[in-house]
Amino acid sequence: MKYEQPTQLQAVILDWAGTVVDFGSFAPTQIFVEAFREFGVEVSLEESRGPMGMGKWDHIRTLCNIPEIAERYRAKFGRIPTDDDVTDIYNRFMPLQIEKIAVHSALIPGALDAISLLRGKGLKIGTCSGYPKVVMDKVVELAGKNGYIPDHVVATDEVPNGRPYPAQSLQNVIALGISDVSACVKVDDTWPGILEGRSAGMWTVALTCSGNALGLSYEEYKNLDAVELDKERVRISKIFEDSKPHYLIDTIAELPAVIDDINSRLAKGEMPQCS
Template sequence: MTFTNGTPTVRAAIFDWAGTTVDFGCCAPAAVFLEVFNRRGIDVTIEQARGPMGMHKRDHIRILAQLDPVAEQWRSKYGSRPSEEDVESMFAEFVPLQVDAIARHADVIPGAIETIATLRARGIAIGSTTGYNAEMMAVLTPLAAQSGYAPDCMVCVSDVKEGRPAPDMALEAMKRLGIDDPALCVKVGDTVADIKEGLNAKMWSIGVVDHGNEVGLSRAEFDALSPHEIAARKKTALRRLVDAGAHYVASTIADVPICIDTINKRLATGERP
């Protein structure tokens, strides 16, 4: 355990990617989930498509296929509910579509670079985890780096045995950063799966709202809303992340250092997540 002036403090912040540090609104994957089902004549709503966001994309497709409204459409069209073979077929089609979409949604979220700089100035290492696989991240990582975002380590879902909400990626990131106590790590993300990943890893779990999946709007769509509409969407998103067990929920990534200040005070009293 590392101490500052004899007191334990946060040593690492492990961030999600889409909807947390890049891709305002987590738009790239949402659109592709709709497309792979639509190509088979199956209608999936955007709310349904966003529900399992943050998980391994194969698991995400499987969950969507098992939703009763989706499965019944499938049965009406094909004579049976979707099979595991159908899931694998959709995932195989999903990957190249997602790679293309990522390139169009790689903008770093406002405030992310400044927040990372602030945390690094405090001696906090920056890790990252993602439901994208290595092929997808091979596209996104260099694009983000060109814009100034490059975490100290990156763990994608294809690097581990089990994706979110399991803790595998967060724990692997902690290991790569050379930290042995999860209580000195915070996991930051915009989805229910992110929050549960952090909790299952025994880390502090922080949700972000405005630019995340739970609000689910592009920057232009978000900026076009009235204050009343924004408040209503944020209230719903906040409730989902709180109900998932988040220790803190921030409006944006720029608020994460304030959350960490509070966590450090709790660590100083001997609290653990």
């Protein structure tokens, strides 16, 4: 029996916040600010966005490793934050996140139509997130009420290593019964999520405007003038540059056209690992 390359896609692995729900990815980022503030340490929204896409404990650890934030913590407590301190912040972050997740649970405009088109092309819909399962359960529940029910969900604490490791995407591959990782597309608004897809051997699509990198509400995004929006696209493309996404698009609404292009490339024998 010989190996045969896939000639069309079988699945799309979608991120959640900033990809399908929560335009601007405000739910996780704002809660980081609030969790640190409860310990008397100020962290800006911009700073909190930096490690977005990682599991939340790792995200907090990364924030605490930033010299400026570590110094603020030292000024308050007389020491730089230890792993135990990170766990204390995480334990405060979690109930805040669960309490306020509904505030930013709206589906991103065009998401349902795009996903419907993908299903019409025969694709399965897998998902993963930097959220732990206790938060994901609430996110999934709220999304279902808004009409979005994916085929599979993998939370960051359901695998040994979260992003940028490939485990969550690969767990979707197993659960969905996909025959080849090259027949999958990973869609995400963060560089750890794109690295996850790349490391899993998948096609990758980075979202430049609906998520963490732009960090604006849908109304603010729509109100940007064309020149400013183009400047932001250039800035954001540089953020994603080292993670090497195969495609960059504004929002998930543009994804069906990308899927058609990838299917065309697969039919010609192209593979994601070669580009």
